[in-house]
Amino acid sequence: MTYPDGLSAFPITPTNEDGSIDLGALRELVLPLVEARVDSIGLLGSTGTYMYLSREERRRATEAAVAISGGVPIIAGIGALRTDDSVRLAQDARAAGASAGLLAPVSYTPLTDEEVFEHFSTVARESGLPICIYDNPGTTHFTFSPELLGRLSRIEGIVAVKSPAPGAxxxxxxxxxxxxxxxxxxxxxxxxxxxxxxxxxxxxxSWYSVIGGLFPITCLAIVRAAQRNDAGEARRLNAHLEPIWSLFKEFSSLRVVYTIAELNRAIHAKPPRPILPLSPPARAKVETALAGLPADLLR
Known part of the structure; x- marks a missing residue:
């Protein structure tokens, strides 16, 4: 497959009070990404709270997103504690029409390099779904070495690596x-x-972007500037978003993006418990930051 490089926009996965996915709200979040023609939609990533959802809920979300994707590739989160569960999730995603799977080495017992190698090799081999390695030590507490990434990149079906950005x-x-x-x-x-x-x-x-799930046009402009080697324009646009980046660092991107989705898109969803919505003072900081941004960035 040709992997969809560029902007991968990650929406939240809004749920109802009983924890079931609010498919109507999910469509409201996905449609602007499709209309903006993002390069891919990162469904059920950490922003999409994949680890809090059942296999059935993940399948329903993927089917709903693919149905309105208009050909925009869907990269679906398939991480799970057990290898056989990740295989089944990857098979579900492939059957639903996802273009690739986003696989993190989710664990409770700390994993060794060899265990991670076998985990990824098995999922790639048994699912037939192209795999993007999801390196996210902040949540998985596992850090990929360059050597391990090199080995895994040579496994058939492993096509991409999503790394946490180090400092500039x-x-x-x-x-x-x-x-x-x-x-x-x-x-x-x-x-x-x-x-x-x-x-x-x-x-x-590629940029695997949390805020791209809400402001795809602005994030695409940053990506396109970088792709045409216009570093000045990419940095200029990125600097305008600094108030959002500061909030992400202070409160976590997940909590902040739920608040922005409500304030900017009228998506009344709460993160899955035990994660709590932002406190009123923190929410007020988000409102102030949004009010201070140029309107043309909030899209």
Whole structure:
């Protein structure tokens, strides 16, 4: 497959009071991404609270998103504690029409490199779904070494790596180090919105973006500027979003993006318990930040 490099926009997965997915609200979030023609939709990532959803809920969300995707590729989260569960989730995603799966080494017992290698190899082999490696040590407490990523990139069906963006000063060296070990053609991209523009400028193929799930046009403009080697424009647009990046760092991107979805898109959803919505003072900070941004950025 040709992996969909560029902007991968990650929406939240709104749920009803009983925890079931609010498919109507999900469609309201996905349709603007389709209309903006993002390069892919990152469904059921950490922003999409995949680990809080059942297999059936994930399947329903993927089917609903694919049905309105208009050909925009869907990259669906397939992480689970057990390898056999991840295989089944990947098979479900493939059957629903997802283009690729986003696989993290979810664990309770800390995993060894060899266990992660076998986990990813098995899911790729038994599901037939192209796999993007999801390196997110902040949630999984597992950090991929460059050597392990190099080994995994040579497994048939593993096509991309999503890395957490290091600081802006380190990102160029980080990207170069990965390029030297992964197979030629393996897509390398970054998450961690506040430093991802620098990752694109350094040569990364993709930005896996939380705020892209709500402001796809602005985020696409950053990506397109970096793709045409206009680093100044990419940095200028990214700097305008600094109030959002500061909130992400202070309160976590997940909590903040739920609040922005309500304030900016009238999506009245709460994060899955035990995660709580932002407190009134924190919510007021989000409102103030949004009010201070140029209106043309909020799209």
């Amino acid at each position: 000063a380190e990102i160029r060296a980080h990207h170069f180090a990965l390029k030297t070990v992964v197979r030629n053609g393996c897509s390398l991209g970054y998450s961690g919105d506040w430093d991802s523009a620098e990752g694109l400028i350094a040569g990364a193929s």
